[in-house]
Amino acid sequence: xxxxxxxxxxxxxxxxxxxxxxxxxxxxxxxxxxxxxxxxxxxxxxxxxxxxxxxxxxxxxxxxxxxxxxxxxxxxxxxxxxxxxxxxxxxxxxxxxxxxxxxxxxxxxxxxxx
Amino acid sequence: xxxxxxxxxxxxxxxxxxxxxxxxxxxxxxxxxxxxxxxxxxxxxxxxxxxxxxxxxxxxxxxxxxxxxxxxxxxxxxxxxxxxxxxxxxxxxxxxxxxxxxxxxxxxxxxxxxxxxxxxxxxxxxxxxxxxxxxxxxxxxxxxxxxxxxxxxxxxxxxxxxxx
Numbered sequence: 001x002x003x004x005x006x007x008x009x010x011x012x013x014x015x016x017x018x019x020x021x022x023x024x025x026x027x028x029x030x031x032x033x034x035x036x037x038x039x040x041x042x043x044x045x046x047x048x049x050x051x052x053x054x055x056x057x058x059x060x061x062x063x064x065x066x067x068x069x070x071x072x073x074x075x076x077x078x079x080x081x082x083x084x085x086x087x088x089x090x091x092x093x094x095x096x097x098x099x100x101x102x103x104x105x106x107x108x109x110x111x112x113x114x
Numbered sequence: 115x116x117x118x119x120x121x122x123x124x125x126x127x128x129x130x131x132x133x134x135x136x137x138x139x140x141x142x143x144x145x146x147x148x149x150x151x152x153x154x155x156x157x158x159x160x161x162x163x164x165x166x167x168x169x170x171x172x173x174x175x176x177x178x179x180x181x182x183x184x185x186x187x188x189x190x191x192x193x194x195x196x197x198x199x200x201x202x203x204x205x206x207x208x209x210x211x212x213x214x215x216x217x218x219x220x221x222x223x224x225x226x227x228x229x230x231x232x233x234x235x236x237x238x239x240x241x242x243x244x245x246x247x248x249x250x251x252x253x254x255x256x257x258x259x260x261x262x263x264x265x266x267x268x269x270x271x272x273x274x275x276x277x278x
Contacts, residue, residue: 026199034251035199036231042189061133077237
């Protein structure tokens with residue numbers, strides 16, 4: 001049991017390592033967020049599942065933690081991306097399209113009175 | 115409607131309490147039932163969060179299917195991210211595209227936006243009415259129709275049955 005747990009946790013750490021390499025390599029905020037969100041979600045889930053194998057008594061609590069991570073992680077990165085967009089943090093030069101800028105709906109939201 | 119909201123919140127709170135306590139002893143369960151009922155009655159007498167949720171065998175099957183598809187997509191997205199990060203040329207082609215959803219309920223849209231964020235190379239930047247603006251790490255198609263088909267459809271068909 002403990003060996004299985006250790007292997008799963010090792011996979012989780014590998015995914016988190018990839019996430020941190022990605023943070024360094026990606027060229028702008030949005031791409032960093034992409035890597036950060038996905039890899040940290042799976043990395044943390046795998047670490048917790050591995051922990052559940054090592055300490056079976058904690059399983060229920062660890063499942064709760066996994067549910068919370070799955071619910072909060074996408075929300076927080078969505079908010080970060082949205083704020084980054086509206087305070088006009090520049091895109092990388094490799095960006096090919098920005099439909100939000102061209103959309104009249106977005107303009108309406110941006111100019112709404114406070 | 116009121117009864118449905120209160121009972122759904124009650125069940126969620128009770129399951130949460132039991133998982134946190136990790137035991138099924140009688141006093142623990144009784145306290146859980148009492149407190150969950152009280153909190154649900156106090157805080158959900160006017161809420162409308164679960165109004166659009168449907169409870170039928172079909173909805174249940176679709177919920178399970180949704181979770182399965184979701185986890186497969188999560189693993190796929192991680193393989194994708196790993197490939198992109200570790201390859202020396204950094205193969206990205208990013209941009210923001212617009213997609214449309216058919217979902218009407220707010221709760222369903224929220225779930226859809228969150229699932230999109232956790233699937234390969236897509237990140238929801240802004241939600242305006244029925245349009246989602248999505249940062250795509252590798253833009254294959256920037257037309258609304260075909261992009262919607264590629265990003266949204268695989269989740270939408272399940273959420274549509276559950277939330278209408």
